[in-house]
Amino acid sequence: MVLEAILSTSMNTNESPINPTKYREIISTLPRQPNVFAPPLDQYIHKYQGFWFRTTMLESIMSVHEHFTPQPTDIIICTNPKSGTTWLKALCFATFTRTRFNDFSSHPLFTKSPHDFIPWIEISANRESELPVFATHIPYTLLPKYIVELKCKIIYLSRDPKDLFISYWQFMCKLRKEAIPLETAYQYFCKGINSCGPWWDHILGSWKASLEFPEKILFMKYEDMMNDPFSYVKRIAEFMSCPFSAEEERQGLVQKIVNLCSFETLSNLEVNRNSLENSATGALKIENNSFFRKGKVGDWKNYLTAEMGAHLDQITEQKFSGSGLSFRAQDLQCLSEGKS
Ligand SMILES: Nc1ncnc2c1ncn2[C@@H]1O[C@H](COP(=O)(O)OS(=O)(=O)O)[C@@H](OP(=O)(O)O)[C@H]1O
Numbered sequence: 001m002v003l004e005a006i007l008s009t010s011m012n013t014n015e016s017p018i019n020p021t022k023y024r025e026i027i028s029t030l031p032r033q034p035n036v037f038a039p040p041l042d043q044y045i046h047k048y049q050g051f052w053f054r055t056t057m058l059e060s061i062m063s064v065h066e067h068f069t070p071q072p073t074d075i076i077i078c079t080n081p082k083s084g085t086t087w088l089k090a091l092c093f094a095t096f097t098r099t100r101f102n103d104f105s106s107h108p109l110f111t112k113s114p115h116d117f118i119p120w121i122e123i124s125a126n127r128e129s130e131l132p133v134f135a136t137h138i139p140y141t142l143l144p145k146y147i148v149e150l151k152c153k154i155i156y157l158s159r160d161p162k163d164l165f166i167s168y169w170q171f172m173c174k175l176r177k178e179a180i181p182l183e184t185a186y187q188y189f190c191k192g193i194n195s196c197g198p199w200w201d202h203i204l205g206s207w208k209a210s211l212e213f214p215e216k217i218l219f220m221k222y223e224d225m226m227n228d229p230f231s232y233v234k235r236i237a238e239f240m241s242c243p244f245s246a247e248e249e250r251q252g253l254v255q256k257i258v259n260l261c262s263f264e265t266l267s268n269l270e271v272n273r274n275s276l277e278n279s280a281t282g283a284l285k286i287e288n289n290s291f292f293r294k295g296k297v298g299d300w301k302n303y304l305t306a307e308m309g310a311h312l313d314q315i316t317e318q319k320f321s322g323s324g325l326s327f328r329a330q331d332l333q334c335l336s337e338g339k340s
Pocket of ligand 1: 080082083084085086087163166167168262263264266291292293295299
């Protein structure tokens with residue numbers, strides 16, 4: 001057991017959060033596959049407790065278990081890569097800090113990436129953030145015990161796997177600065193062999209927990225949020241225990257946050273168009289504009305054939321059978337009054 005081995009070693013707080021030598025020794029014993037999506041640092045992905053992780057991601061998970069100390073007031077944003085994390089980070093930050101940053105014409109999000117305000121626990125395991133809001137791509141079932149036992153709250157954002165796959169493939173092509181054959185990437189994704197995959201297992205862990213403990217884990221879909229961002233901002237605020245007052249609603253604060261965090265606003269800001277890498281993406285050194293591409297539902301149709309789309313849908317229906325979870329268009333929710 002990798003994590004047990006890590007946890008049984010003595011903890012040294014002066015040590016760098018990521019200790020590649022110690023972690024790589026353990027990782028070298030795990031089953032591995034070539035990483036078809038490989039960014040320069042990660043030629044392989046490794047299977048650990050049913051999930052595939054690129055090498056540096058797995059090192060980060062080990063670091064989280066060793067160094068991150070969750071607190072009861074923490075809120076953990078949990079996503080599979082490319083589910084809309086950047087958007088959710090912006091929404092949570094703007095909502096949570098709205099009394100402090102109430103001037104929406106000079107908001108901090110105009111000059112810094114959402115990733116600078118809400119750190120990944122994989123990268124900033126040492127809790128440098130002043131806000132109790134963190135993000136992670138680690139599947140719920142592999143999070144530190146304290147979080148899995150829901151002693152703090154989790155907001156999980158999911159996304160239709162067809163759009164998520166295209167977003168991930170495009171992101172990795174950009175990061176590698178070369179084309180990754182779409183067909184190969186698709187085959188690997190369908191088999192679940194991509195970092196943080198299988199996508200279906202990542203989703204199901206959180207989904208099942210959210211059914212059992214809805215007050216502790218809020219499960220949302222990107223498509224639902226796109227459909228009705230206003231209602232979702234209100235829902236997120238309630239979940240974070242900072243609901244909008246009647247006065248705030250009268251002032252149009254919810255809509256102001258929706259507008260501030262919209263794809264149109266954020267993607268057109270200088271900081272998100274041209275800035276150097278942000279401070280929160282670790283060794284991969286990702287430029288801010290890599291987090292904004294199209295921000296649309298259904299873009300997969302521009303890349304995958306109808307057969308490829310149908311095949312992914314079929315896998316999804318099989319894997320989610322009996323779980324009550326679905327990404328079919330007719331099953332999308334609309335939270336606002338008067339719509340159902
Ligand atoms: N504000 C806003 N509204 C709607 N959609 C948005 C927004 N910001 C980012 N995006 C889109 O989200 C996709 C990136 O996902 P993530 O932010 O999860 O990426 S990451 O995992 O943090 O690397 C990526 O999706 P695609 O456009 O389909 O590639 C982004 O464009």
